[in-house]
Amino acid sequence: MTESNARFERIERLRSFLKIGGRRSLYLYCLLTGIVSGLGAFAFSRALAWGEFLMLYTFAGMNNTHPNGEYYVDLNPDPNLRVGRWVLLFLPVVGGLVTGWIVTRFSKDSAGTGTDSMIDSFHNKEGKMEARVPFVKSISTIFTLSSGGSGGKEGPISQIGAGFGSLVATITGAGARARRTLLLAGTAGGLGAIFHAPLGGALTAVEMIYREDIESDSLIPCIISSVTAYLTYSGLNGFGSVYRVPEIGFEEYPELFFYAVLGILCFLNGSLFIHIFRKIQDWAVGWKIPDWLKPAIGGIPVGLIGFFLPEVIGTGAGVLQDALDGKQIFEAYIPNVLDTLGIDKIPDAIGLQEDGILSTTNLQKEFAVKRNLLLVLFFFGFAFLKILTTSFTIGTGGSAGMFGPALFIGGMLGGAVGTVTKMALSTSVSVSSFILVGMGAFYAGIASAPIAGMVMICEIIGSYSLLPPLMVVSIISFVMSHKLTLYRNQKENRFQSPAHYWDMNRDVLEGITVEQISSLLRNIAVVRSSVLLSELEKESMKIQASDYVVLNEKEKYLGILSLRKIRHSPESREFATNLITVGDVADSAVPAASLDQSLASVLKLLLEFDLDKIAVTTTEGKEFLGYLRYAELMKVYFEATVPQKNRSIG
Missing domain, CATH: 1.10.3080.10 (Clc chloride channel)
Known part of the structure; x- marks a missing residue:
């Protein structure tokens, strides 16, 4: 660990100790x-x-x-x-x-x-x-x-x-x-x-x-x-x-x-x-x-x-x-x-x-x-x-x-x-x-x-x-x-x-953290970076998923892969079927959400990167916990804003 990183960590620990946590x-x-x-x-x-x-x-x-x-x-x-x-x-x-x-x-x-x-x-x-x-x-x-x-x-x-x-x-x-x-x-x-x-x-x-x-x-x-x-x-x-x-x-x-x-x-x-x-x-x-x-x-x-x-x-x-x-x-x-x-x-x-x-x-x-x-x-x-x-x-x-x-x-x-x-x-x-x-x-x-x-x-x-x-x-x-x-x-x-x-213009999602709805986290559309892209495309047809959370060899969060944006063409499928892995095309620029993050900020990430799910990791590091779907967010928002007696029953 470099000296600058150590100094940064000390500052962050001090700021965490001094943080205004309530009234x-x-x-x-x-x-x-x-x-x-x-x-x-x-x-x-x-x-x-x-x-x-x-x-x-x-x-x-x-x-x-x-x-x-x-x-x-x-x-x-x-x-x-x-x-x-x-x-x-x-x-x-x-x-x-x-x-x-x-x-x-x-x-x-x-x-x-x-x-x-x-x-x-x-x-x-x-x-x-x-x-x-x-x-x-x-x-x-x-x-x-x-x-x-x-x-x-x-x-x-x-x-x-x-x-x-x-x-x-x-x-x-x-x-x-x-x-x-x-x-x-x-x-x-x-x-x-x-x-x-x-x-x-x-x-x-x-x-x-x-x-x-x-x-x-x-x-x-x-x-x-x-x-x-x-x-x-x-x-x-x-x-x-x-x-x-x-x-x-x-x-x-x-x-x-x-x-x-x-x-x-x-x-x-x-x-x-x-x-x-x-x-x-x-x-x-x-x-x-x-x-x-x-x-x-x-x-x-x-x-x-x-x-x-x-x-x-x-x-x-x-x-x-x-x-x-x-x-x-x-x-x-x-x-x-x-x-x-x-x-x-x-x-x-x-x-x-x-x-x-x-x-x-x-x-x-x-x-x-x-x-x-x-x-x-x-x-x-x-x-x-x-x-x-x-x-x-x-x-x-x-x-x-x-x-x-x-x-x-x-x-x-x-x-x-x-x-x-x-x-x-x-x-x-x-x-x-x-x-x-x-x-x-x-x-x-x-x-x-x-x-x-x-x-x-x-x-x-x-x-x-x-x-x-x-x-x-x-x-x-x-x-x-x-x-x-x-x-x-x-x-x-x-x-x-x-x-x-x-x-x-109050957003009720600002007052709800990911940790409060952690029971809704899923682990189905998750793939390792070593998997071939062609194999993932076949697998996606079974669970009807378009966006996948990608983990590396150490089970740490690596990025998001959206099959809606990256797919084999008929010409490339014949030549690159066994060459391109999920890790090669995963978007590591997509950040993961943490447990203390508000649902409003999670929703902004989903809209910014045009995704239907976002990975959730621990606050301290990149330990993968699961992912949160756009559908779950909308369900939480609906339950928080519409009184129970006014909800329509299908």
Whole structure:
């Protein structure tokens, strides 16, 4: 035995040991996938935090707030390394240049959102993903976001898990169904870890691949992976919700009207977002420049916008945290705008008059109204600018996710509607509640994932108190957005997915192995290779057989001989009667079936080689056991598909 053959046998034995043999072994690999996803999320979040600290906080001098559950570098930047805010004009361009080179050089599948690539892999590639994609995606996204590109970090994190799940399926020799399940399990693990949302991550993974359906078969594996990833990541990073939120809730029924308006606004802005993103994406494809240069070109408008309004670049998570905390995130801009508009500063309180009545001037009321309306305009403006920066960053080939920007845009829309609601109802309306509801509803609309959007937000904040308005707004946004989708590769439902063609056209023979019907094996039309062909032709007339199984001198399977295709002619019979043996004309290219093979694959062999029987050998070697006829296969199929009471009796 050669060294290569020995190595091959060792690999085959290892693969046989690791083989996914059922649901339990699949769940075990989902557990392993979750651990890797959690560790990958931890490593990625650390690397991104250091990149942001160096590029945005040290060089550019930005000082953003961080969400409660997000890791950040708790150090004071070195003032000697500070370049100034003007560097934001160039950082997105440089980051785009590096990202474009990395993606073009090592993996073009790493460009864009990452989620769309995963969905395409699920539907059209049997869950296969190149092993290098998660690594390249992570590196390119770190350069994109730390240099000021607008996007989310969930894309590479989910691809780390998805790539590992696909790799596990390759190593174990898993089929397409198990591979797709592990792909989704890895995606769920990444999302569940980074957003501290074990259930939300699982639901997002199974819901985002369809517009009006869910991949229910993979729900349990995704939950196992997501919970495992969440526990792994939280054990290293700390437990708790992602965002720190004040007291929130839903108590006043009149608020429902404004929540409904928020749902409509989420649909309108979601439609605008998808339209702008698609236009820029298609426009960039037509540029007559190298692909590696395109993300740098997209970084030019991002840098211009970021120089004046740095809040709308990067992940935007810190801005959302400020808005939830009730901080005036626009306080640096409002005084200048008020002064430009000729609006005086708020007058001092006049206090109590001599008669004991509190004096509230019309000027104070007018100022409050104008200031609140200005806040509303800023909320809408930030949402629109985030749409632009994200579209230019990712649409031109940058690498980042879409979930983060969706939360930002929806949060800004919620802040605008919440401010108007507070003005209209004059009650203790929680603007933070509107921000959170907008975050979930906006993603529910653009990704066709209403259940995932609702649950994800509840887990991100660690409370289900906003579930009623979340349900109302998310369903409104989802129903109105039914013809829209952020991801090009989403399918309407499983009936349109190649992943479920087997389900839609189910072959019952796939579920039956040769071993299960081994009692039907025959040994009549069997001949040794040394027999003369002329003698076999005479013998075939007695048993009315046309195809024979041929064995060699050691009783091992040699091939198939079809007398319908090879017979003596009257001229050759006289001269070659005693010359041609069965072994000379047997077709050794016809493979034998094994006991663990499905009847569907056996039927394919019969049709491919135009035979009426196929030899069956042991799984380990070529020990002949008997042959299976086409007639037996049809009998088994008939018994498996036609109910007993409906079978006709001849």
